[in-house]
């Protein structure tokens with residue numbers, strides 16, 4: 229336990245009057261300097277977890293430890309955290325620089341030391357030239373960056389980010405993603421990052437916790453979550469997938485309704501019902517053969533580097549992502565065969581028939 | 582056509598509301614020693630007399646002092662009450678809310694008798710403390726109103742952000758909440774000042790000679806004589822109210838624009 233910087237243990241929050249808990253026995257532990265993404269659909273309790281860690285709401289039960297010390301009883305202002313709120317929550321009556329300087333001022337940092345720190349923080353988020361502006365005169369993206377600077381400048385023990393990039397345009401979002409990641413690894417600050425954008429979670433976090441309805445469904449590295457999802461919910465939430473269910477007819481082989489036999493690499497009892505998944509990018513164009521399905525292309529979406537095509541096979545739809553540099557690209561109406569290696573089939577669950 | 586009628590009706594209503602004021606303004610320039618309309622000749626004589634009237638001048642000074650004290654105290658009390666009402670869910674909250682609104686519902690004459698009966702045994706009749714307490718009773722409901730409105734428009738997340746970034750509850754109040762509700766405080770304070778400055782009914786029951794206010798002196802003066810001095814004084818009072826309101830409007834308006 230002690231080597232972990234942040235430990236959240238069986239955290240529960242039931243709002244007054246609510247029938248079910250909004251956060252339901254959530255546990256995780258973070259080593260120093262790690263970035264955890266909390267990922268899940270709207271209303272699954274992400275903000276509630278952050279607010280409990282920050283001390284803004286009281287947990288119904290459970291423990292929160294920082295540096296091995298229980299902080300549930302520590303007042304908010306003594307927890308030394310930085311937080312970027314979902315709706316920025318900048319101080320509307322202050323300038324950009326005033327907002328960023330606030331935390332330093334509260335910590336009693338003398339005026340002469342504040343100036344350079346504030347300027348550095350503003351430069352970091354590319355707002356260096358706007359320090360004297362009123363925050364009400366900033367664009368949404370600029371406000372978000374101001375909020376990030378405000379939370380970083382105090383060199384917090386723990387950085388909490390509630391969808392910090394949701395209001396930026398695609399290009400700025402990519403830049404800020406890299407920027408936050410860079411700042412975070414440079415300062416070595418431990419961070420918890422809330423998002424419902426899977427790309428953001430996969431590209432930024434050291435580890436991901438996928439949530440649904442107040443519970444953590446799976447926690448792991450982006451790779452583990454993507455390649456070995458623990459269940460259908462996680463598989464469906466992270467990335468696209470072709471979900472195939474069928475009956476196991478031989479070791480490592482299932483008969484998929486309407487599709488035929490599909491080989492996979494996982495122990496499953498013969499006769500049981502299995503749920504399998506194939507990620508669209510695992511399909512390759514191939515000649516007819518085992519683990520290959522032939523059908524007519526009925527949808528084509530060109531996405532630059534990737535071509536997403538859909539085929540209908542025996543009443544089932546399969547989606548595949550093909551690299552556009554991969555030689556011949558099929559056209560609509562063309563008959564193609566998609567093949568997948570048994571090792572690229574994800575085994576999700578098994579139920580006795 | 583109906584639009585035309587509508588505008589005409591509105592104009593008539595305004596005329597009806599403003600007519601007494603207009604009459605007073607005109608009469609204030611009359612040269613005769615009694616109140617009559619229309620005047621036969623005009624001068625600033627009545628105004629000169631008002632400014633030479635030591636009773637009026639010193640009553641004006643007291644009214645301003647009482648008004649300032651009432652405005653300030655009503656804002657402080659209003660802020661505390663509003664914070665409690667907006668921010669805390671406590672038992673009896675509805676009751677407190679009703680008590681604060683009660684002075685809106687009860688006629689001033691009834692309040693006046695009640696306040697007099699309360700102040701008399703405490704030896705507070707005809708004292709600054711007494712008149713200020715009485716005026717607080719009728720002005721605090723207004724300051725609670727304006728300050729509650731301001732407080733409700735303050736985003737809780739902004740205060741929370743201050744807390745998370747290291748502000749003690751007091752620092753949050755001083756650095757975040759207070760500046761954000763300042764327009765409401767100023768508006769409430771000015772309304773309280775003006776109500777205190779204009780209030781006659783309750784004051785008449787509570788003050789006699791020592792702390793008489795301008796409205797009570799006007800009333801006393803009217804009992805013995807009616808001449809254009811009263812009209813001139815009324816015009817001056819209206820002018821003061823208008824100047825205060827415009828000044829505040831400009832002040833708050835400017836702050837908002839910055």
Ligand SMILES: Nc1ncnc2c1ncn2[C@@H]1O[C@H](COP(=O)(O)OP(=O)(O)OP(=O)(O)O)[C@@H](O)[C@H]1O
Pocket residue numbers: 243244246250269270271272273274275276277314424
């Ligand atoms: N103050 C509150 N009182 C009662 N219920 C609340 C309160 N705040 C949140 N909830 C409920 O708790 C659940 C979780 O809310 P939360 O804000 O944590 O979700 P979220 O995962 O952050 O969602 P989003 O992605 O939309 O921000 C929701 O069902 C919400 O309705």
Ligand SMILES: [Mg+2]
Pocket residue numbers: 274275276314390
């Ligand atoms: Mg949220």
